[in-house]
Amino acid sequence: MYNVSKTNMFTEYMYKQLKDQQKILNGMDVLMNIDYEDYDKTPKELVYQEDKMKLYHYIPKTKNKATIPTLMVYALMNRPYIMDIQQDKSFIGKLLDQGLDLYIIDWGYPTAEDRYITFEDYIEGYLANAIDYLRIKHNLDKINILSKCQGGTFCAIYAALYPEKVNSLVTIASPVDFNVDDGLLFKWSKDMNIDSLVDAYGIVPGWFLNMCFVSLKPYSLLVDKYIGVVSNLDNPKSLGDFLSMEKWIFDSPGQAGEAYRKYMKDLWQDNKLIKGEFMLGNKNVNLKNITMPLLIIFGEQDNLIPPSATKPLHDAVGSKDKEMVSYPVGHAGIVASSRSQKEIVPKIANWILDRSKR
Numbered sequence: 001m002y003n004v005s006k007t008n009m010f011t012e013y014m015y016k017q018l019k020d021q022q023k024i025l026n027g028m029d030v031l032m033n034i035d036y037e038d039y040d041k042t043p044k045e046l047v048y049q050e051d052k053m054k055l056y057h058y059i060p061k062t063k064n065k066a067t068i069p070t071l072m073v074y075a076l077m078n079r080p081y082i083m084d085i086q087q088d089k090s091f092i093g094k095l096l097d098q099g100l101d102l103y104i105i106d107w108g109y110p111t112a113e114d115r116y117i118t119f120e121d122y123i124e125g126y127l128a129n130a131i132d133y134l135r136i137k138h139n140l141d142k143i144n145i146l147s148k149c150q151g152g153t154f155c156a157i158y159a160a161l162y163p164e165k166v167n168s169l170v171t172i173a174s175p176v177d178f179n180v181d182d183g184l185l186f187k188w189s190k191d192m193n194i195d196s197l198v199d200a201y202g203i204v205p206g207w208f209l210n211m212c213f214v215s216l217k218p219y220s221l222l223v224d225k226y227i228g229v230v231s232n233l234d235n236p237k238s239l240g241d242f243l244s245m246e247k248w249i250f251d252s253p254g255q256a257g258e259a260y261r262k263y264m265k266d267l268w269q270d271n272k273l274i275k276g277e278f279m280l281g282n283k284n285v286n287l288k289n290i291t292m293p294l295l296i297i298f299g300e301q302d303n304l305i306p307p308s309a310t311k312p313l314h315d316a317v318g319s320k321d322k323e324m325v326s327y328p329v330g331h332a333g334i335v336a337s338s339r340s341q342k343e344i345v346p347k348i349a350n351w352i353l354d355r356s357k358r
Contacts, residue, residue, distance in 0.1 A: 066101050067356060071143055085244055085245065086336075092104070122259055135165065157285050167293075168356070173310060178267050180309050183306040290317040298334075
């Protein structure tokens with residue numbers, strides 16, 4: 001006897017299989033032709049270079065409202081284009097829309113001849129020289145600094161040594177207290193044999209550091225991330241955003257060995273900065289010497305640099321004009337998200353503009 005019910009079930013099953021296969025084919029077609037190079041597109045010009053460090057000036061998009069320029073300083077361990085990752089989410093583009101006069105440091109990719117570059121070279125050499133270049137170019141005693149992650153740690157050290165050269169300081173997700181228990185990266189680094197790593201490699205490979213960061217994430221989150229992408233293969237916008245972010249995540253420069261040695265041992269392992277024991281060359285770095293206006297921003301969902309590592313800066317400095325603001329975002333989302341566009345950038349821009357009048 002002919003079973004109509006079973007025939008209908010089989011037909012529905014085959015239809016679903018064909019539909020899923022067609023979705024995969026459509027997705028593969030999108031994947032083969034998608035443009036995910038929508039990053040680092042905001043026009044800029046090279047104005048100063050020293051070794052591999054380059055200083056760029058962004059072409060203004062509107063009439064500058066600030067008479068004092070702002071220098072953006074990112075971490076050595078990732079590329080700064082996360083702040084210009086997609087034109088519709090560009091942190092830099094939005095700051096330009098707000099009327100800031102922006103410069104940015106690109107640290108470049110260290111190679112074998114850079115293994116002996118020191119922590120002092122980065123802060124009192126490259127960073128200090130870029131700041132002095134801008135001070136001379138703009139005929140100013142002080143400039144604004146906007147910093148992110150490790151770049152904020154660098155700039156806090158610089159500002160403590162040379163407060164007379166900094167008009168205002170913004171730190172975003174920047175660690176200063178490394179003795180915290182709620183960040184896996186902080187726990188893992190305590191037992192790391194830094195000397196053996198640096199002595200073996202000279203230039204600590206970016207791929208090694210990246211694998212360390214990836215290994216700190218729960219396996220289930222990594223799997224869920226890629227499953228989510230597969231289910232959206234036919235969505236060009238979603239896929240393009242994902243691929244742009246993945247490229248940035250794995251675009252990790254190596255680290256100059258001697259600078260990395262001091263950074264990890266003195267800060268991550270011995271926590272000398274917040275204790276007031278950190279020495280840069282023969283100079284003691286006292287965070288109380290940070291007296292310029294200070295804005296501290298952190299993400300409440302930041303699992304890489306948890307709030308507990310960034311918040312202590314507020315009480316450690318000597319600034320009277322200081323403010324600390326948090327947002328429900330993660331480490332990347334704080335500069336690359338819709339919330340960043342709607343809330344974080346306007347907050348930063350208005351804060352800097354209010355303190356950038358000659």
